[in-house]
Amino acid sequence: xxxxxxxxxxxxxxxxxxxxxxxxxxDRSGKLILDDSDAYGVEMALQLAEQAGGGEVTxxxxxxxxxxxxxRTALAMGAAKAILVxxxxxxxxxxxxTAKVLAAAIxxxxxxxxxxxxxxxxxxxxxxPVQIAEILGLPSITFAKSVAxxxxxxxxxxxxxxxxxxxxxxxxxxxxxxxxxxxxxxPSFKGIMAAKSKPVETLSVADLGLDASQVGALGGRQSITxxxxxEARNAGExxxxxxxxxxxxxxxxxxxxxx
Amino acid sequence: xxxxxIWVIAEPSDTGITTTSLELLTKARELAGTVEAVTWGLNxxxxxxxxxxYGATTVHDVGDLGSALPGxxxxxxxxxxxxxxxxxxxxxxxxxxDGRDIAGRLSARCDLxxxxxxxxxxxxxxxxxxHPLFGGTQIANAEFTGQGPGIFVVRAKSxxxxxxxxxxxxxxxxxxxxxxxxxxxxxxNRHVExxxxxxxxxAEVVVSGGRGLGDKENYALIEQLSKLLHGASGxxxxxxxxxxxxxxxxxxxxGKTVKPTVYLACGISGATQHMVGMKGAKNIIxxxxxxxxxxxxxxxxxxxxxxxxxxxALIEELSKR
Ligand SMILES: Cc1cc2nc3c(=O)[nH]c(=O)nc-3n(C[C@H](O)[C@H](O)[C@H](O)COP(=O)(O)OP(=O)(O)OC[C@H]3O[C@@H](n4cnc5c(N)ncnc54)[C@H](O)[C@@H]3O)c2cc1C
Ligand SMILES: Nc1ncnc2c1ncn2[C@@H]1O[C@H](COP(=O)(O)O)[C@@H](O)[C@H]1O
Numbered sequence: 149x150x151x152x153x154x155x156x157x158x159x160x161x162x163x164x165x166x167x168x169x170x171x172x173x174x175d176r177s178g179k180l181i182l183d184d185s186d187a188y189g190v191e192m193a194l195q196l197a198e199q200a201g202g203g204e205v206t207x208x209x210x211x212x213x214x215x216x217x218x219x220r221t222a223l224a225m226g227a228a229k230a231i232l233v234x235x236x237x238x239x240x241x242x243x244x245x246t247a248k249v250l251a252a253a254i255x256x257x258x259x260x261x262x263x264x265x266x267x268x269x270x271x272x273x274x275x276x277p278v279q280i281a282e283i284l285g286l287p288s289i290t291f292a293k294s295v296a297x298x299x300x301x302x303x304x305x306x307x308x309x310x311x312x313x314x315x316x317x318x319x320x321x322x323x324x325x326x327x328x329x330x331x332x333x334x335p336s337f338k339g340i341m342a343a344k345s346k347p348v349e350t351l352s353v354a355d356l357g358l359d360a361s362q363v364g365a366l367g368g369r370q371s372i373t374x375x376x377x378x379e380a381r382n383a384g385e386x387x388x389x390x391x392x393x394x395x396x397x398x399x400x401x402x403x404x405x406x407x
Numbered sequence: 408x409x410x411x412x413i414w415v416i417a418e419p420s421d422t423g424i425t426t427t428s429l430e431l432l433t434k435a436r437e438l439a440g441t442v443e444a445v446t447w448g449l450n451x452x453x454x455x456x457x458x459x460x461y462g463a464t465t466v467h468d469v470g471d472l473g474s475a476l477p478g479x480x481x482x483x484x485x486x487x488x489x490x491x492x493x494x495x496x497x498x499x500x501x502x503x504x505d506g507r508d509i510a511g512r513l514s515a516r517c518d519l520x521x522x523x524x525x526x527x528x529x530x531x532x533x534x535x536x537x538h539p540l541f542g543g544t545q546i547a548n549a550e551f552t553g554q555g556p557g558i559f560v561v562r563a564k565s566x567x568x569x570x571x572x573x574x575x576x577x578x579x580x581x582x583x584x585x586x587x588x589x590x591x592x593x594x595x596n597r598h599v600e601x602x603x604x605x606x607x608x609x610a611e612v613v614v615s616g617g618r619g620l621g622d623k624e625n626y627a628l629i630e631q632l633s634k635l636l637h638g639a640s641g642x643x644x645x646x647x648x649x650x651x652x653x654x655x656x657x658x659x660x661x662g663k664t665v666k667p668t669v670y671l672a673c674g675i676s677g678a679t680q681h682m683v684g685m686k687g688a689k690n691i692i693x694x695x696x697x698x699x700x701x702x703x704x705x706x707x708x709x710x711x712x713x714x715x716x717x718x719x720a721l722i723e724e725l726s727k728r
Pocket of ligand 2: 276
């Protein structure tokens with residue numbers, strides 16, 4: 149059971165974020181970390197490989213400046229190796245360019261199952277994984293709240309508007325997982341030490357056999373033309389509850405004729 | 408390239424066509440002279456009348472998908488039309504589970520870029536899209552720069568759905584093409600979670616709870632309140648991730664956008680990612696014990712107090728009526 153997990157390395161979402169002047173794309177020049185959303189995918193992959201009684205978990209990531217900090221975190225959790233695509237030509241890539249790059253990298257790993265997150269924390273387009281599946285000619289099941297391997301199929305409980313659907317697909321397939329699909333483990337000290345010597349293969353766009361004009365800002369075919377300040381909403385009355393809080397809410401609702 | 412023909416993905420639901428699809432049809436009428444719908448399933452004949460009422464002059468019917476997930480077959484059918492030169496100038500897709508699948512598949516299949524998380528569209532020679540950034544504190548304006556048709560994935564509640572009174576449109580079949588393994592995901596079983604009262608994104612009153620409730624059991628306070636107010640119960644991501652309530656309750660950037668008449672936030676700090684999903688409410692009430700909580704900067708009535716005191720008292724007051 150060979151599983152590939154797409155892991156995105158992103159600026160810390162808790163830190164203040166800004167746009168780069170000129171391109172209006174997210175400033176990713178600082179330190180990057182493993183996107184929390186992908187920690188679920190890594191954990192899911194490790195558990196599925198364990199249950200299958202073997203096989204490797206390979207990480208695939210596209211990031212600027214040869215960044216590996218987030219990959220090391222996922223390797224410390226237990227993944228076997230990583231493929232990193234890093235190339236100046238990738239700056240400004242949109243979701244489709246990203247998918248082309250990741251699909252080309254995934255092809256090298258001979259995966260039975262590809263796992264990604266439903267959406268990333270910084271870009272949150274939520275389309276990259278399905279684009280990857282289409283490029284690779286794979287079936288996909290998005291929004292998994294549980295994943296199991298049954299023989300040569302993957303079985304997923306897929307979140308829906310009304311509840312969930314049980315969906316199956318023959319392997320190889322791509323699945324996107326929601327937060328909470330499993331509880332990600334914390335890397336152990338041993339894991340962190342072992343991660344330092346695990347293989348990370350770094351590739352360029354040319355190594356993948358892609359044309360630089362298909363990816364990055366050149367391949368993007370969309371642009372952010374300007375950024376406006378949003379209209380602020382003014383604060384109303386804020387009062388300290390002196391035992392009359394509930395009554396104040398009731399009066400407010402009465403005035404609105406909601407009750 | 409001027410936008411003269413728009414296709415709107417009209418998602419069928421158990422009760423007809425999803426509200427977000429009707430919102431997009433309404434907006435599309437303003438943006439283009441010709442608005443057409445793409446739909447699927449077994450009820451197209453009945454749904455066509457509604458689609459006409461909201462402005463679709465033709466309904467492209469992908470037909471019965473059996474138990475297949477819609478992403479691949481619907482995208483395949485649209486891709487076929489684009490390849491044959493009979494496609495539209497722009498495709499509007501609701502942000503939904505299946506909508507995002509369709510958008511991703513279509514984008515890769517036709518090698519067309521896609522813009523997502525759109526909350527407004529401005530017409531003209533090219534469509535300009537608006538996207539909330541950093542929890543809605545800023546709005547980015549974007550547009551496609553290459554050859555179309557552009558794929559636009561639009562968030563729910565971005566526009567009001569208003570019928571135009573159009574006649575029942577012609578229904579024409581749109582077939583799927585060769586999908587191979589991409590169409591191999593099959594639904595085996597559907598599970599419907601019990602829900603009473605209105606839907607979260609359609610309710611006039613939404614009562615939401617956050618980590619300030621203290622523990623899972625206290626979410627019952629939120630449910631009692633929303634029931635008394637004939638509303639729906641929502642949640643912050645903190646308590647969804649903690650497993651207190653299902654994801655379908657989540658309000659915010661990665662959850663639902665709600666625009667009720669009243670939004671009551673209980674024990675929610677008001678992180679930007681939460682606020683982007685509820686700032687559009689007409690009236691906001693917040694109960695939080697921290698007077699510096701960011702939620703107070705957007706509310707119409709803020710009660711600095713303990714949810715364990717204020718909510719039971721409120722429930723008692725409302726129960727008397
Ligand atoms: C990429 C990304 C996407 C996200 N998407 C979403 C999203 O869609 N929706 C969302 O909600 N969040 C989202 N978040 C998470 C968000 O940043 C916050 O972490 C989350 O909203 C916090 O939830 P909370 O307000 O319940 O918890 P906290 O921030 O912990 O706030 C709890 C509040 O309760 C108050 N409190 C405590 N005890 C009491 C009491 N007894 N009485 C009254 N008040 C009390 C505290 O003062 C505090 O203000 C996202 C985060 C990221 C990085
Ligand atoms: N640059 C990237 N490197 C690795 N995985 C990625 C990258 N971009 C997107 N993904 C994967 O695709 C998911 C959805 O991303 P997005 O389309 O940006 O919302 C992410 O959560 C990742 O699992």
